[in-house]
Amino acid sequence: MTDKDMRFDYLLRLGDNSLILGQRLAEWCGHAPMLEEDLALTNIGLDLLGQARMFLSYAGEVEGKGRDEDRLAYFRDTKDWRNLLLLEQPNGDFAKTMARQFFFDAFQYLQFEGLAKSSDDRLAGIAAKSLKEITYHRRHSADWIIRLGDGTDESHERIQGAIDDLWGYLPEMFDMDAVDDAMLADGFGVDVAALRPVWDDYVNGVLAEATLIRPADSWSVRGSREGKHSEHLGYLLAEMQFLPRAYPDAKW
Amino acid sequence: MVALAVKDELIEILALVKDPEIPVLSIADLGIIRRVEEGENGHPVVVITPTYSGCPATEVIEADIASMLKLHGVPDFEIKTELSPAWTTDWITAEGRRKLKEYGIAPPANRGKVALLGHEEVSCPQCNSNRTEQVSEFGSTACKAQYKCLDCLEPFDYFKCV
Numbered sequence: 001m002t003d004k005d006m007r008f009d010y011l012l013r014l015g016d017n018s019l020i021l022g023q024r025l026a027e028w029c030g031h032a033p034m035l036e037e038d039l040a041l042t043n044i045g046l047d048l049l050g051q052a053r054m055f056l057s058y059a060g061e062v063e064g065k066g067r068d069e070d071r072l073a074y075f076r077d078t079k080d081w082r083n084l085l086l087l088e089q090p091n092g093d094f095a096k097t098m099a100r101q102f103f104f105d106a107f108q109y110l111q112f113e114g115l116a117k118s119s120d121d122r123l124a125g126i127a128a129k130s131l132k133e134i135t136y137h138r139r140h141s142a143d144w145i146i147r148l149g150d151g152t153d154e155s156h157e158r159i160q161g162a163i164d165d166l167w168g169y170l171p172e173m174f175d176m177d178a179v180d181d182a183m184l185a186d187g188f189g190v191d192v193a194a195l196r197p198v199w200d201d202y203v204n205g206v207l208a209e210a211t212l213i214r215p216a217d218s219w220s221v222r223g224s225r226e227g228k229h230s231e232h233l234g235y236l237l238a239e240m241q242f243l244p245r246a247y248p249d250a251k252w
Numbered sequence: 253m254v255a256l257a258v259k260d261e262l263i264e265i266l267a268l269v270k271d272p273e274i275p276v277l278s279i280a281d282l283g284i285i286r287r288v289e290e291g292e293n294g295h296p297v298v299v300i301t302p303t304y305s306g307c308p309a310t311e312v313i314e315a316d317i318a319s320m321l322k323l324h325g326v327p328d329f330e331i332k333t334e335l336s337p338a339w340t341t342d343w344i345t346a347e348g349r350r351k352l353k354e355y356g357i358a359p360p361a362n363r364g365k366v367a368l369l370g371h372e373e374v375s376c377p378q379c380n381s382n383r384t385e386q387v388s389e390f391g392s393t394a395c396k397a398q399y400k401c402l403d404c405l406e407p408f409d410y411f412k413c414v
């Protein structure tokens with residue numbers, strides 16, 4: 001891989017994370033357990049969509065083959081997506097959505113804090129801007145973890161179950177592969193492996209306050225960086241990409 | 253260089269563009285116009301900043317700027333978006349804050365003050381009471397949170413401090 005290919009891949013990872021989670025949150029529109037949450041989830045989804053647009057536009061320019069944000073969002077198949085497996089997992093109930101959100105918010109906050117110091121001004125600018133929004137996201141999801149964990153017997157049981165179910169998807173967030181190493185070396189990217197202890201401290205604190213138990217590390221899955229995804233991504237893409245594929249170049 | 257007089261004139265025209273979501277505010281009130289500079293071909297370049305990453309108003313604002321400039325006889329120009337330094341609610345002008353309050357939206361707290369106090373002090377735009385309570389950190393648009401007043405009991409929007 002050339003340096004250009006690696007930058008393209010790195011930007012896709014960032015953009016795809018935001019876009020896939022944003023799409024999942026959009027599925028809650030009109031279905032959240034209360035009006036405030038309907039607004040919150042779709043607002044957070046919109047922030048993520050905004051991030052995705054900035055990353056994918058940048059990725060398309062780096063690639064230099066004339067693909068813009070829409071082309072990258074709507075005309076790639078599962079094997080070309082680079083989002084974390086965690087983020088494509090189905091919404092499940094509200095507890096599962098919040099657990100997924102909380103783990104990612106805690107990670108993304110630290111990742112973007114690092115990216116805001118990237119030697120690349122454009123990447124640093126996107127990260128610094130997004131960090132302001134992620135601060136709100138993280139507070140929101142952490143509040144819900146505490147509220148559900150330290151709530152009723154049923155809410156406690158559901159959120160603990162969601163955390164247990166998702167735990168094996170988390171190690172992938174902190175993996176470093178050849179692209180990550182190269183991007184770190186030239187000051188473009190961040191060392192996500194090094195974020196693990198800080199993430200652990202933060203997550204452990206919230207789980208303790210929520211009277212929840214941190215699961216033991218056992219199974220784990222990975223593969224998104226090579227385009228190996230769970231079956232769920234295909235269904236998500238089918239819905240997200242249907243219109244532009246059925247009516248190419250359709251305009252509002 | 254775009255001559256100073258022309259530049260001032262352009263900024264006056266730009267100040268006529270309203271925010272599509274909060275139409276009492278102009279984009280100048282919001283601090284969305286970073287500057288006007290001269291492009292390579294001598295045409296003016298309007299440099300703006302997005303507010304929130306996913307704010308759907310951003311594209312509407314660009315289109316509104318373009319039609320406002322054309323309407324005032326400026327046919328050739330370029331609109332450029334710049335991310336850094338990231339937009340902050342501290343860039344909303346005093347005039348903008350006054351208009352927000354009049355419109356029924358509590359203006360954002362000053363970021364320095366929030367850092368000092370450790371929390372945001374939000375007063376009710378109806379009765380000015382400081383006894384208010386957050387209902388949700390997310391509201392009808394990306395920039396707003398939902399609050400209620402504990403004195404006059406009215407719900408209201410708060411322009412989030414970022």
Ligand SMILES: [Zn+2]
Nearest residue numbers: 376379401404
């Ligand atoms: Zn009041």
